[in-house]
Amino acid sequence: MIHLTQGILLGFYAAFSPGPFQAFLFSQTLRIGWKRTLPAAFAPLFSDGPIIALFLLILSGSPSLLINSLRLVGGFFLIFLAWEAYRAAKSRVEKTNVSVNPADAGLIKAILMNFFNPNVYIFWGTIGATIVLSGWEQSPMAGWSFLIGFYLTIIPALALLITLFGTAGRLDEKFRRRIGIFLAVVLFCFGIFQISQGLQVLIE
Numbered sequence: 001m002i003h004l005t006q007g008i009l010l011g012f013y014a015a016f017s018p019g020p021f022q023a024f025l026f027s028q029t030l031r032i033g034w035k036r037t038l039p040a041a042f043a044p045l046f047s048d049g050p051i052i053a054l055f056l057l058i059l060s061g062s063p064s065l066l067i068n069s070l071r072l073v074g075g076f077f078l079i080f081l082a083w084e085a086y087r088a089a090k091s092r093v094e095k096t097n098v099s100v101n102p103a104d105a106g107l108i109k110a111i112l113m114n115f116f117n118p119n120v121y122i123f124w125g126t127i128g129a130t131i132v133l134s135g136w137e138q139s140p141m142a143g144w145s146f147l148i149g150f151y152l153t154i155i156p157a158l159a160l161l162i163t164l165f166g167t168a169g170r171l172d173e174k175f176r177r178r179i180g181i182f183l184a185v186v187l188f189c190f191g192i193f194q195i196s197q198g199l200q201v202l203i204e
Contacts, residue, residue: 003135003142007149014044014123014150015157020078020190024113025158026165027085027183034166040110041158045151047114051121052147055129072198074116078191081113082184089180118194 016022021043028037114120128150136143 001145003131004145004149006131007146007151008153010127011150011153012157015154015161019117019119020187020194021110021113021117021119022161023183023186023190024081024110025162027081027088027180027187028109029162029165030180030183031085031088034162037162037165038159039107041155041162043107043110043114044120044154044158047111048120048124051115051124052129052132055121055125056132069198072195074118075191075193075195075198077112077116078187078194081109082187082191085180085187086184089177089184118198 025037025040028040128146131146132143135146
Protein backbone atom coordinates (compact mmCIF):
# COMPACT_ATOMS: atom_id res chain seq x y z
CA MET A 1 0.00 0.00 0.00
CA ILE A 2 2.85 2.41 0.66
CA HIS A 3 4.01 2.28 -2.98
CA LEU A 4 0.44 2.76 -4.21
CA THR A 5 0.05 5.77 -1.90
CA GLN A 6 3.33 7.24 -3.13
CA GLY A 7 2.17 6.84 -6.71
CA ILE A 8 -1.12 8.62 -6.00
CA LEU A 9 0.51 11.53 -4.17
CA LEU A 10 3.25 11.99 -6.75
CA GLY A 11 0.65 11.75 -9.52
CA PHE A 12 -1.18 14.73 -8.03
CA TYR A 13 2.10 16.58 -7.64
CA ALA A 14 3.13 15.99 -11.26
CA ALA A 15 -0.27 17.04 -12.61
CA PHE A 16 -0.74 20.24 -10.62
CA SER A 17 2.86 21.49 -10.49
CA PRO A 18 3.19 24.58 -12.73
CA GLY A 19 5.43 23.89 -15.68
CA PRO A 20 5.75 23.99 -19.47
CA PHE A 21 3.42 21.02 -19.96
CA GLN A 22 0.63 22.69 -17.98
CA ALA A 23 1.16 25.93 -19.92
CA PHE A 24 0.96 23.93 -23.15
CA LEU A 25 -2.34 22.36 -22.08
CA PHE A 26 -3.76 25.78 -21.23
CA SER A 27 -2.65 27.14 -24.59
CA GLN A 28 -4.18 24.19 -26.46
CA THR A 29 -7.43 24.56 -24.52
CA LEU A 30 -7.74 28.20 -25.53
CA ARG A 31 -6.86 27.40 -29.13
CA ILE A 32 -9.05 24.38 -29.90
CA GLY A 33 -11.30 24.02 -26.83
CA TRP A 34 -11.20 21.80 -23.75
CA LYS A 35 -13.06 18.86 -25.31
CA ARG A 36 -10.53 18.51 -28.14
CA THR A 37 -7.66 18.97 -25.69
CA LEU A 38 -8.82 16.24 -23.30
CA PRO A 39 -6.94 13.45 -25.16
CA ALA A 40 -3.71 15.28 -24.26
CA ALA A 41 -4.26 14.16 -20.65
CA PHE A 42 -3.16 10.69 -21.77
CA ALA A 43 0.20 11.98 -23.06
CA PRO A 44 2.23 10.82 -20.01
CA LEU A 45 0.93 7.29 -20.52
CA PHE A 46 2.48 7.20 -24.01
CA SER A 47 5.62 9.27 -23.46
CA ASP A 48 6.82 7.94 -20.10
CA GLY A 49 7.23 4.27 -21.02
CA PRO A 50 10.59 4.60 -22.83
CA ILE A 51 11.80 7.08 -20.21
CA ILE A 52 10.98 4.75 -17.33
CA ALA A 53 12.63 1.82 -19.10
CA LEU A 54 15.69 3.96 -19.81
CA PHE A 55 16.24 4.92 -16.19
CA LEU A 56 15.52 1.46 -14.89
CA LEU A 57 18.41 0.32 -17.11
CA ILE A 58 20.89 3.10 -16.39
CA LEU A 59 19.91 4.04 -12.83
CA SER A 60 23.37 3.20 -11.57
CA GLY A 61 24.97 5.51 -14.17
CA SER A 62 24.86 9.26 -14.55
CA PRO A 63 22.05 10.57 -16.78
CA SER A 64 23.13 14.23 -16.62
CA LEU A 65 24.46 14.36 -20.19
CA LEU A 66 21.25 12.87 -21.53
CA ILE A 67 19.06 15.19 -19.50
CA ASN A 68 20.94 18.33 -20.54
CA SER A 69 21.00 17.30 -24.19
CA LEU A 70 17.24 16.92 -23.98
CA ARG A 71 17.03 20.35 -22.39
CA LEU A 72 18.35 21.79 -25.66
CA VAL A 73 15.98 19.79 -27.86
CA GLY A 74 13.05 20.46 -25.58
CA GLY A 75 13.92 24.15 -25.37
CA PHE A 76 13.74 24.60 -29.13
CA PHE A 77 10.51 22.61 -29.23
CA LEU A 78 9.04 24.93 -26.58
CA ILE A 79 10.00 27.95 -28.68
CA PHE A 80 8.21 26.40 -31.64
CA LEU A 81 5.11 25.88 -29.49
CA ALA A 82 5.39 29.48 -28.26
CA TRP A 83 5.39 30.75 -31.85
CA GLU A 84 2.37 28.59 -32.65
CA ALA A 85 0.52 29.82 -29.55
CA TYR A 86 1.29 33.43 -30.52
CA ARG A 87 -0.02 32.93 -34.04
CA ALA A 88 -3.16 31.30 -32.67
CA ALA A 89 -3.70 34.19 -30.26
CA LYS A 90 -3.34 36.82 -32.99
CA SER A 91 -5.63 35.06 -35.42
CA ARG A 92 -9.38 35.20 -35.24
CA VAL A 93 -11.01 32.05 -33.91
CA GLU A 94 -13.52 30.54 -36.30
CA LYS A 95 -15.92 28.15 -34.56
CA THR A 96 -16.76 25.26 -36.84
CA ASN A 97 -17.95 21.71 -36.51
CA VAL A 98 -15.15 20.33 -38.64
CA SER A 99 -13.56 17.25 -37.14
CA VAL A 100 -9.88 17.36 -36.25
CA ASN A 101 -7.29 14.65 -36.38
CA PRO A 102 -5.28 13.60 -33.29
CA ALA A 103 -2.34 15.84 -34.24
CA ASP A 104 -4.58 18.93 -34.41
CA ALA A 105 -6.28 17.90 -31.19
CA GLY A 106 -2.99 18.10 -29.35
CA LEU A 107 -2.32 14.49 -28.36
CA ILE A 108 0.75 14.00 -30.55
CA LYS A 109 2.10 17.44 -29.65
CA ALA A 110 1.48 16.72 -25.97
CA ILE A 111 3.36 13.42 -26.24
CA LEU A 112 6.33 15.18 -27.85
CA MET A 113 6.11 17.97 -25.31
CA ASN A 114 6.26 15.53 -22.43
CA PHE A 115 8.93 13.35 -24.04
CA PHE A 116 11.29 16.31 -24.44
CA ASN A 117 10.46 17.79 -21.05
CA PRO A 118 13.60 17.45 -18.88
CA ASN A 119 11.45 17.60 -15.74
CA VAL A 120 10.09 14.16 -16.66
CA TYR A 121 13.62 12.75 -16.93
CA ILE A 122 14.65 14.35 -13.67
CA PHE A 123 11.56 12.95 -11.92
CA TRP A 124 11.99 9.37 -13.17
CA GLY A 125 15.78 9.48 -12.88
CA THR A 126 15.86 10.70 -9.31
CA ILE A 127 12.53 9.65 -7.76
CA GLY A 128 10.21 7.48 -9.83
CA ALA A 129 12.56 4.75 -11.02
CA THR A 130 14.08 4.46 -7.55
CA ILE A 131 10.67 3.83 -5.99
CA VAL A 132 9.78 1.29 -8.68
CA LEU A 133 13.02 -0.61 -8.08
CA SER A 134 12.66 -0.52 -4.30
CA GLY A 135 9.13 -1.87 -4.61
CA TRP A 136 10.22 -4.53 -7.10
CA GLU A 137 12.76 -5.79 -4.56
CA GLN A 138 9.86 -6.51 -2.19
CA SER A 139 7.56 -7.97 -4.85
CA PRO A 140 6.68 -7.27 -8.50
CA MET A 141 3.22 -6.14 -7.38
CA ALA A 142 4.71 -3.46 -5.12
CA GLY A 143 6.66 -2.02 -8.05
CA TRP A 144 3.63 -2.11 -10.32
CA SER A 145 1.39 -0.57 -7.65
CA PHE A 146 3.42 2.64 -7.74
CA LEU A 147 2.99 2.94 -11.52
CA ILE A 148 -0.70 2.07 -11.31
CA GLY A 149 -1.34 4.65 -8.60
CA PHE A 150 0.68 7.29 -10.45
CA TYR A 151 -1.12 6.98 -13.79
CA LEU A 152 -4.58 6.40 -12.34
CA THR A 153 -4.06 9.76 -10.63
CA ILE A 154 -2.18 11.95 -13.11
CA ILE A 155 -4.48 11.28 -16.09
CA PRO A 156 -7.76 12.24 -14.35
CA ALA A 157 -5.99 15.16 -12.66
CA LEU A 158 -4.75 16.50 -16.00
CA ALA A 159 -8.24 16.02 -17.47
CA LEU A 160 -9.63 18.06 -14.58
CA LEU A 161 -7.06 20.80 -15.23
CA ILE A 162 -8.01 20.92 -18.91
CA THR A 163 -11.70 21.14 -18.00
CA LEU A 164 -10.98 23.99 -15.60
CA PHE A 165 -8.87 25.71 -18.25
CA GLY A 166 -11.86 25.40 -20.56
CA THR A 167 -13.74 28.05 -18.60
CA ALA A 168 -11.34 30.57 -20.11
CA GLY A 169 -12.74 29.67 -23.52
CA ARG A 170 -15.99 31.42 -22.60
CA LEU A 171 -14.21 34.72 -22.10
CA ASP A 172 -14.44 37.43 -24.73
CA GLU A 173 -12.06 37.18 -27.67
CA LYS A 174 -9.94 40.19 -26.65
CA PHE A 175 -9.20 38.70 -23.26
CA ARG A 176 -8.60 35.28 -24.82
CA ARG A 177 -5.98 36.80 -27.11
CA ARG A 178 -4.24 38.46 -24.18
CA ILE A 179 -4.09 35.15 -22.32
CA GLY A 180 -2.85 33.40 -25.46
CA ILE A 181 -0.03 35.91 -25.92
CA PHE A 182 0.87 35.60 -22.24
CA LEU A 183 1.07 31.81 -22.60
CA ALA A 184 3.24 32.19 -25.69
CA VAL A 185 5.63 34.31 -23.62
CA VAL A 186 5.59 31.72 -20.83
CA LEU A 187 6.40 28.89 -23.26
CA PHE A 188 9.14 31.00 -24.87
CA CYS A 189 10.70 31.76 -21.47
CA PHE A 190 10.60 28.08 -20.52
CA GLY A 191 12.34 27.28 -23.81
CA ILE A 192 15.09 29.87 -23.35
CA PHE A 193 15.62 28.76 -19.76
CA GLN A 194 15.97 25.11 -20.74
CA ILE A 195 18.35 25.93 -23.59
CA SER A 196 20.51 28.11 -21.31
CA GLN A 197 20.59 25.44 -18.61
CA GLY A 198 21.50 22.75 -21.12
CA LEU A 199 24.28 24.83 -22.70
CA GLN A 200 25.66 25.85 -19.32
CA VAL A 201 26.07 22.30 -18.09
CA LEU A 202 27.30 20.93 -21.42
CA ILE A 203 29.95 23.69 -21.71
CA GLU A 204 31.14 23.03 -18.16
